[in-house]
Amino acid sequence: MKKRVSIKDIAEKVGVSTALVSYVLNGKEREARVGQEIAKKIRKVAADLNYQPNLIARGLKFGRTNTLGLIVADISNPFFATLARSIELEAQKNGYTVLFGSSDEQLDKSQNLINTFLSRQVDGLIITPVAGSQSQIEELKTKGIPFVLMDRGFSDLETSVVVTDNHEAMYSAVKLLTDNGYRKIGMIAYDTPLTHMQDRIKGYKDALKDAGIRFQSKWLKKVPFEDYKERVARAVLQLIDKKSQPVDALVFATNSISVQALKIIHAQKLVVPDDLGIISFDESDAFEFFYTSITYIKQNLNEISKKAVQTLLKNINSVTPKVERVIVPSTIVVGVSSGKKLKEKVVV
Amino acid sequence: MKKRVSIKDIAEKVGVSTALVSYVLNGKEREARVGQEIAKKIRKVAADLNYQPNLIARGLKFGRTNTLGLIVADISNPFFATLARSIELEAQKNGYTVLFGSSDEQLDKSQNLINTFLSRQVDGLIITPVAGSQSQIEELKTKGIPFVLMDRGFSDLETSVVVTDNHEAMYSAVKLLTDNGYRKIGMIAYDTPLTHMQDRIKGYKDALKDAGIRFQSKWLKKVPFEDYKERVARAVLQLIDKKSQPVDALVFATNSISVQALKIIHAQKLVVPDDLGIISFDESDAFEFFYTSITYIKQNLNEISKKAVQTLLKNINSVTPKVERVIVPSTIVVGVSSGKKLKEKVVV
Numbered sequence: 004m005k006k007r008v009s010i011k012d013i014a015e016k017v018g019v020s021t022a023l024v025s026y027v028l029n030g031k032e033r034e035a036r037v038g039q040e041i042a043k044k045i046r047k048v049a050a051d052l053n054y055q056p057n058l059i060a061r062g063l064k065f066g067r068t069n070t071l072g073l074i075v076a077d078i079s080n081p082f083f084a085t086l087a088r089s090i091e092l093e094a095q096k097n098g099y100t101v102l103f104g105s106s107d108e109q110l111d112k113s114q115n116l117i118n119t120f121l122s123r124q125v126d127g128l129i130i131t132p133v134a135g136s137q138s139q140i141e142e143l144k145t146k147g148i149p150f151v152l153m154d155r156g157f158s159d160l161e162t163s164v165v166v167t168d169n170h171e172a173m174y175s176a177v178k179l180l181t182d183n184g185y186r187k188i189g190m191i192a193y194d195t196p197l198t199h200m201q202d203r204i205k206g207y208k209d210a211l212k213d214a215g216i217r218f219q220s221k222w223l224k225k226v227p228f229e230d231y232k233e234r235v236a237r238a239v240l241q242l243i244d245k246k247s248q249p250v251d252a253l254v255f256a257t258n259s260i261s262v263q264a265l266k267i268i269h270a271q272k273l274v275v276p277d278d279l280g281i282i283s284f285d286e287s288d289a290f291e292f293f294y295t296s297i298t299y300i301k302q303n304l305n306e307i308s309k310k311a312v313q314t315l316l317k318n319i320n321s322v323t324p325k326v327e328r329v330i331v332p333s334t335i336v337v338g339v340s341s342g343k344k345l346k347e348k349v350v351v
Numbered sequence: 352m353k354k355r356v357s358i359k360d361i362a363e364k365v366g367v368s369t370a371l372v373s374y375v376l377n378g379k380e381r382e383a384r385v386g387q388e389i390a391k392k393i394r395k396v397a398a399d400l401n402y403q404p405n406l407i408a409r410g411l412k413f414g415r416t417n418t419l420g421l422i423v424a425d426i427s428n429p430f431f432a433t434l435a436r437s438i439e440l441e442a443q444k445n446g447y448t449v450l451f452g453s454s455d456e457q458l459d460k461s462q463n464l465i466n467t468f469l470s471r472q473v474d475g476l477i478i479t480p481v482a483g484s485q486s487q488i489e490e491l492k493t494k495g496i497p498f499v500l501m502d503r504g505f506s507d508l509e510t511s512v513v514v515t516d517n518h519e520a521m522y523s524a525v526k527l528l529t530d531n532g533y534r535k536i537g538m539i540a541y542d543t544p545l546t547h548m549q550d551r552i553k554g555y556k557d558a559l560k561d562a563g564i565r566f567q568s569k570w571l572k573k574v575p576f577e578d579y580k581e582r583v584a585r586a587v588l589q590l591i592d593k594k595s596q597p598v599d600a601l602v603f604a605t606n607s608i609s610v611q612a613l614k615i616i617h618a619q620k621l622v623v624p625d626d627l628g629i630i631s632f633d634e635s636d637a638f639e640f641f642y643t644s645i646t647y648i649k650q651n652l653n654e655i656s657k658k659a660v661q662t663l664l665k666n667i668n669s670v671t672p673k674v675e676r677v678i679v680p681s682t683i684v685v686g687v688s689s690g691k692k693l694k695e696k697v698v699v
Contacts, residue, residue, distance in 0.1 A: 007472075053494045055469050070450070070471065078439065084432035091426065091452060100467055102418070102448050104439060119448055121403045123418065124355075146401045266639065291614065292640035 008052045016048050017041070028054075071315065072120030072128045073103045074113065082258065082285060082304075083131070086153070089308030090129060097316055099126070106133050108228050114139050121148065127315045129153050134195045149318035151327075153311045155199040163318060165311045165329040167302045169199050172333045173206030176254055176282045176300055179335065181214035183342040185252035185280045187222070189242045191235060191264060192256035194225035203256050203284065222250060226260070235263040243273060252280030252342075258287040258299075265293055276342035286336070296338030306331045356400045364396050365389070376402075419663065420468030420476045421451045422461065430606065430633060430652075431479070434501070437656030438477060445664055447474070454481050456576050462487050469496065475663045477501050482543045497666035499675075501659045503547040511666060513659045513677040515650040517547050520681045521554030524602055524630045524648055527683065529562035531690040533600035533628045535570070537590045539583060539612060540604035542573035551604050551632060570598060574608070583611040591621060600628030600690075606635040606647075613641055624690035634684070644686030654679045 010028070014021040019041065026035040027045045071094055075083035087103060094101050102125060104116040113133045120128060127149035132140060137160050143150050144162070156164035180188055190207045193200050204223065211218050224238035243249045255261040261283035273279050275295050283290075283299040290297040310329045318324040358376070362369040367389065374383040375393045419442055423431035435451060442449050450473060452464040461481045468476060475497035480488060485508050491498050492510070504512035528536055538555045541548050552571065559566050572586035591597045603609040609631035621627050623643050631638070631647040638645040658677045666672040 053490075055466075055494075068471075077436065078426075079429070079433045079436035081427070081429050081432065084429065084435075085427045087432075087451070088425065088427035088453060095452075095467075100450050100452070100471055102450055103435075104443075104448070105436060118403075119443075123416075123448055142401075146403075262636065262639070269640070287636060288610065289636040289639050291610065291637050292617070292642075294640075 008049075008054045010054075012052060013045060013048050013054060016052070017045055019045070024049075067126055068124045069099050070123070070125045071099050071101050071312070072116070072123070072125040073101050074106055074116050074120075074128065074130045075103070076108050076131055076133075077105045078103055079105075080259075081288075085304050086308050089305045090312055093309045093312040097312070099312075099316075106131075108133050110136055110139075117143070127151075127319045129311050129315055131155060132157070132197070134197050149315060149324060151311050151315045151318065153307065155197040156328075158198055158201070161326050163314050163324075163327045165307055165314060165331065166199060166202075167307060167333050168330050169202035170206040170209070172300045172302075172335075173203040173254065173256075173284065174210045175335055176284075176298075176341075177207050177210035178214065179298070179337070179341055180252045180254070180280050180282060181210065181216065183280065185342065186216055187248070187250045188216070188252045188254065188280075189222040189224070189250035190254045190256065191224045191226065191238050191242075191260050193231070193260070194227050200256060207254060231259065232263050235260050236267050239264050239267040240271075243268075243271065243279065250279070252282075254282045254284070256284050258283060258285035261285075261297070261299075262287050262289045265289070265297070269293070275340050280342045281340040282335075295340055298338040298341035299336055300333050301336050302333045303331050356397075356402045358402075360400060361393060361396050361402060364400070365393055367393070372397075415474055416472045417447050418471070418473045419447050419449050419660070420464070420471070420473040421449050422454055422464050422468075422476065422478045423451070424456050424479055424481075425453045426451055427453075428607075429636075433652050434656050437653045438660055441657045441660040445660070447660075447664075454479075456481050458484055458487075465491070475499075475667045477659050477663055479503060480505070480545070482545050497663060497672060499659050499663045499666065501655065503545040504676075506546055506549070509674050511662050511672075511675045513655055513662060513679065514547060514550075515655060515681050516678050517550035518554040518557070520648045520650075520683075521551040521602065521604075521632065522558045523554075523683055524632075524646075524689075525555050525558035526562065527646070527685070527689055528600045528602070528628050528630060529558065529564065531628065533690065534564055535596070535598045536564070536600045536602065536628075537570040537572070537598035538602045538604065539572045539574065539586050539590075539608050541579070541608070542575050548604060555602060579607065580611050583608050584615050587612050587615040588619075591616075591619065591627065598627070600630075602630045602632070604632050606631055606633035609633075609645070609647075610635050610637045613637075613645070617641070623688050628690045629688040630683075643688055646686040646689035647684055648681050649684050650681045651679050 010021050010024045014024045023037060024045050026032055027037055027042045028049060032042045073090055078084055078087060091101055102120055106113040106116060110133055113136050117139060130150060130152055131154045132152050137157055140160060140162060152162055152164040154166060177188060192204055208218050226234035226238060255264055275281050281297060283297055285302060286299045314327050314329060358369050358372045362372045371385060372393050374380055375385055375390045376397060380390045421435060421438055426432060426435060439449055450468055454461040454464060458481055461484050465487060478498060478500055479502045480500050485505055488508060488510060500510050500512040502514060525536060540552055556566050574582035574586060603612055623629050629645060631645055633650060634647045658679060662675050662677060
């Protein structure tokens with residue numbers, strides 16, 4: 004690796020002081036009363052030597068690196084990759100670049116990433132927090148590190164957070180199903196105390212209640228992140244089992260759950276939406292080839308990312324940062340899978 | 352934003368010099384003959400104040416930031432997101448963190464990202480280069496910036512590069528089709544001079560030749576990155592048009608092309624593999640719901656990423672970096688879509 008060209012190299016070549024070079028390259032030759040001739044020469048030598056200003060060193064002077072740290076569950080998951088893309092764009096607009104890392108929903112990885120990013124002097128962090136990481140987040144508060152949680156938060160911890168309208172979105176989805184005549188509606192969700200999942204489950208239950216349907220605990224299946232594929236498969240088979248009052252519709256709390264569930268529904272030759280109504284939270288490329296179009300909740304990922312960066316930058320630039328809770332509305336993209344108004348079904 | 356705790360803060364609180372604190376926190380108290388009692392006190396105060404060592408400042412002393420810059424076409428594309436994930440892991444293993452950015456296959460965005468990352472003092476760059484960006488890459492060589500190209504390179508520029516065995520992979524795929532009795536094999540590829548696409552096209556042509564089939568130029572359709580969806584649809588319709596000697600098999604140069612083409616094939620009610628044999632370069636989640644399993648070339652993305660980081664680190668740590676060309680073998684995952692040995696079809 005060649006040594007980088009420094010101000011000293013330019014000064015030596017031109018035969019002036021490093022201070023003079025610094026004045027010129029920072030556009031302050033007037034204040035320093037540098038002659039036009041010599042300023043021109045300094046600029047030419049800098050260009051000839053391919054001099055790159057060291058923004059990191061300059062940033063350190065002002066306690067800034069103009070770098071943000073982004074911690075997602077898994078950057079290879081299209082959901083987080085899409086968020087990362089918009090975060091990159093919004094950060095760029097504001098003169099920031101982004102370091103990224105994946106926590107794999109694991110506490111130790113999350114802590115390692117936080118430590119690494121802090122020792123890299125990031126100006127702030129955007130985090131999709133891991134379940135149980137309250138103490139890690141609390142430590143950031145104590146240290147006064149600017150950060151914002153994204154996609155999920157903690158009910159027992161007051162922090163800045165940008166989330167989708169999880170309760171409202173799932174409520175509307177289930178209401179669409181009850182309006183269309185479905186009465187025995189099941190849900191498959193991840194088993195986690197994180198607010199985004201809790202809010203979706205509550206939205207599901209509240210919609211049932213408001214439709215006058217008594218929730219049955221066997222309708223709600225919670226699967227762990229680990230080996231979720233197999234667990235989703237088992238959950239679907241239990242929910243549609245004809246021997247024990249099967250459900251007539253299903254909502255899935257994430258797109259990864261939806262894809263696995265649809266594979267089983269397909270293999271079991273159930274007809275969607277006649278045998279079973281379906282709504283997914285988030286879309287998937289895989290939906291394109293399912294034999295019927297899938298109704299899904301479409302989060303505004305672009306808006307979530309933008310708001311996350313904006314909220315973080317407000318924190319970074321404020322002497323007395325405020326805790327801000329931003330809820331971004333989503334929409335329902337209605338396909339065939341959620342059925343039509345089937346009047347005859349309404350009579351139970 | 353609170354000011355970060357510095358060595359000076361610790362020194363003031365303990366009532367010693369900053370040099371002493373620095374010795375202790377860098378584990379050099381023996382060399383500096385610091386008393387055990389005072390070393391212990393310094394460590395305790397550092398912990399109490401939540402002191403984070405400033406790796407950036409430390410790195411600058413040695414001309415290193417332990418940061419890599421990653422430039423992909425689009426981080427929200429699952430292909431690049433998967434590469435990014437493995438790069439993150441391999442970088443982490445070596446004590447590096449990764450800045451990322453998306454070029455959108457655009458020259459100006461690519462140049463902007465290179466400039467930004469260089470002024471952030473990255474130790475090196477991993478780049479999936481944009482078509483026509485030779486001069487940008489050449490400038491990196493001139494400046495002596497360590498870098499490695501990934502996924503694609505330039506035939507007219509000697510650089511370190513890590514790519515899949517594009518020619519070999521597509522050759523094997525087309526050979527599988529000819530072995531299975533297909534004779535009129537078409538290809539849809541992107542219209543770009545980048546080596547990865549050129550090598551795939553050459554592999555396709557060479558396999559036809561070695562099977563004694565004369566390539567017909569109307570079999571090869573090149574579509575632009577922009578509005579590729581519509582162009583792929585049109586290409587498929589032309590290739591399968593019954594009025595003008597339709598093809599009996601198709602290979603697709605990328606997974607994005609495959610998904611669009613399969614939609615049209617599905618809509619046209621062609622039966623795969625009887626009416627049309629199919630092989631894709633790279634897989635897609637969407638394949639899971641196509642009515643038959645798709646044969647595809649599986650690149651070893653994990654190995655490509657690992658080798659990219661390793662090659663780059665070798666460059667960074669070497670005084671006389673060598674140009675290295677790494678070719679990573681891929682495999683073919685055989686599904687139903689590429690047909691079976693149909694002896695009767697061999698007789699044309």
